[in-house]
Amino acid sequence: MSAAAHWSEAVLAASLLAIDPAGLGGVNVRSLAGPVRDRWLRDFTGLLPEGTPVRRVPLHIADSRLLGGLDLAQTLQAGRPVAERGVLAEVNGGIAIMAMGERLTPSTAARLTAVLDNGEVILERDGLAMRLPSRFGVVVLDEGVTEDEKPPTALLERLAFSVILTDVSIRDTDALAPTPDEIADARALLGSVVVPDKLVEAICGAGVALGVASLRPTLMAVRVARASAALAGRVEAEEDDASVAVRLVLVPRATRIPEAPSEEPQPEEQPPEEPPPEQPPEDQPPPEGDDDEVKPPPEVDKPLEDVVLAAALAAMPAGLLAQLRAAQFMRNRAAAGGRSGASKQSGGRGRPVGTRRGMPQNGNRLNVVETLRNAAPWQPIRRREAEASGRYTEGGRRVEVRQDDFRITRYKQKSQTTSIFVVDASGSAALHRLAEAKGAVELLLADCYVRRDRVALIAFRGTGAEVLLPPTRSLVRAKRALSSLPGGGGTPFAAGIDAAVELADAVRRRGETPLLVFLTDGKANVGRDGKGGRQQAGEDALAAARMLRAASFTALMVDTSPQPQPQAQKIAREMDALYLPLPYADAKGISKTVLAATPSARG
């Protein structure tokens, strides 16, 4: 699709959204900041009726501003609790613009989607209990670049449109848009537009054919068809409207290619220029499952995999990660001098876990509500005191707060650990029991589950490394990513270490503690430049290992080759990693190794 076509789709989405912002949920605008996005936003807000509230919501908005809470200034002024409406209540009837949507946390997204679903803000905060009706549309500014950088799925699912302006240049932005008057007319007409049953059926059919599992997008598509008809001034939606709806809402979410027509968009691609067939053939049964997309089984036969998994199960000592963590603790204490360790304490990070008496200094945050609560019972006495001493003036301070009343919020830095599994999926490793390595990872994953750690998965094979699974707490996803891990190709160990260090660094910057677990036979034969050659590859791997050591990440290397490899040992030493050869069946040996390597376990 040409850039100009992208733009005209974006303009169409803006027009339809302007007709029914709350009903259609909103739009995800994927684009870096720039004149094109600004232009689109300006055009879009220009279509809204005069006086429509449009609020920009910054990424790290606090709950008290997002949902509402106690208005401190007013409360102190008035001497009674005064509520402050949050952004989500203020934006009622308008548009909320979520900046940097790709960085939105699931928690913030969940607060937003709850309001979208209920049509009201349910406020239970700071001693206030309120229900504030609020219906609005959401514009998510998604500045994601890579595939996995995107707003939370739970939010995307509730937005009808997804607009991609990445390739559009400012020169392409002169498509004709409807005038605000036309939009106003369409708004007036919307309530009386009927979508005939056969179109509803067609849209549902298209949803199934495109593999859009959730029903929300399908419902959105019906509403888009209604808005499209209203825009055209029709009281009954026609096929054209349905095809606009399918093109704008369902096609971008397609997970499979419909069977019948051949010229169909690839999944995850932009909408095609040609609308997909409006009517999926009625007589054709919905495609069964994803049979055509099932990848060939990765490597060995299933039964064999089971056998080695069982073997790996027997060989892995329980509580491996716990011991590693102990090792990490020791190391952090030892290195407590210069660098700021990952588990540093601070007054203002982590989750609030209650309050305590104290002064709002040194970065401690005052908890206003609790402070007021403590001051409250003393007010009459203090006022009398103040009056007696002549300090009291009419209209002066209404609430007497003293130092004893100050309460500060205690934060608990969640010592969240993210275990990054770096799995060698090369041909040599596949020979040496890739399945077994998977079994080992599964065991370690189970260990993570018990601790509620997050896990990430990196695989390296062929010429490079790939993050198969960004840090997640969902073990279902981890398991899925692991089981679909293909094997074969060279061993770009250096690339694997580099990718691991990069990810570990990102994890640490987020204030979490990374833990690296390598599963490899250590036989590097592909260098950083992607070319073969054992000599160079080995040196690159050692250099990468030194980088890892310099960053002082805790690492564990599980040697998956039948006999312990000196090369793997050497790299592990260079990383300052715990080295564990994974023998065929000697659980005791490994246990001993771990015990010997873990200072805290000895004592």
Place this chain on the structure above:
Amino acid sequence: MGLAYPYAAIVGQDEMKHALLIAAVDPSIGGVLVFGDRGTGKSTAVRSLASLLPPMPVIAGCRYNCDPNAPAMPSLCELCASEGGKEKAAKKKVKAPVPVVDLPLGATEDRVVGALDLERALAQGVKAFEPGLLARAHRGFLYIDEVNLLEDHLVDVLLDVAASGENVVEREGLSVRHPARFVLVGSGNPEEGELRPQLLDRFGLSVEVKTPTDIAARIEVIRRRDEFDRDPVAFTEKWSKENAKLRKQIVAGREKLKEVEVPQAALERAAQLCIKLGTDGLRGELTLMRTARALAALEGDNVVTDDHLKRIAPAALRHRLRRNPLDDSGSTTRVERAIAELFGA
């Protein structure tokens, strides 16, 4: 919030609807967890439950919705349990709707457990307790959407109160205890993260919801939802008869509950099933037995049979298996396999 979508008009999702009805018949089963795909009407179902529930008798003027038939503390609040309270209770009873209370994400602890009433404290200097959501949910339902995103310190509070049925507040110089027995309903999407095993254990039933794949069902969902959105009043009216039928079923089920007999054979079966599945503790058996009884009552049967056990066992047990956390498809299959082995297919 406007009108809630009528419960009876929810297409499919029978396991979820059934579980909620069972909880309505016997609130002591300990809550319902609804986990599954997005866009399957999880929260719609819970929110529409409120309109379905028959009103309950409460002691007039009690801010905790105390039950006039409750014997004493801790099932009654301090005021109603006192001498004067008892007399008042004997005099005045009123009907009140069963509360279905939302615990929204972002709620602060003071609103959940209750805290010093700031308004009265600031204005009048009175130390008064302002009840929180736990008090409001007493004898009703407490609903947490996206339960797996709930902050840990709130989960701790819930765990304690859900187990004891009583909320004990010791803060800001207040010392208050009040009954808080509620049906905990949680919903969420497993992709957002898992629940702590302790919290899982508090739920009596755990149901899995999936997006309907049948195209006719999908069309019906969309059509009804669209109809509701366009004219909620007319749609609710249209379904009021069906809703009333369900309400009658709940009322009848509650009456029946006391009479339903659980024969020794059924108890043994339940125990065998739990042993076979290796569930932790006795809670599995207890819940299985209770839910089977509630199911029988709901369906107007006098005796708990194998059939009841068989149908309710997956929901009652699947979240209690000492599980391999990686085995995502496993628990339901394991329960079903055990059932097939035990009862014969």
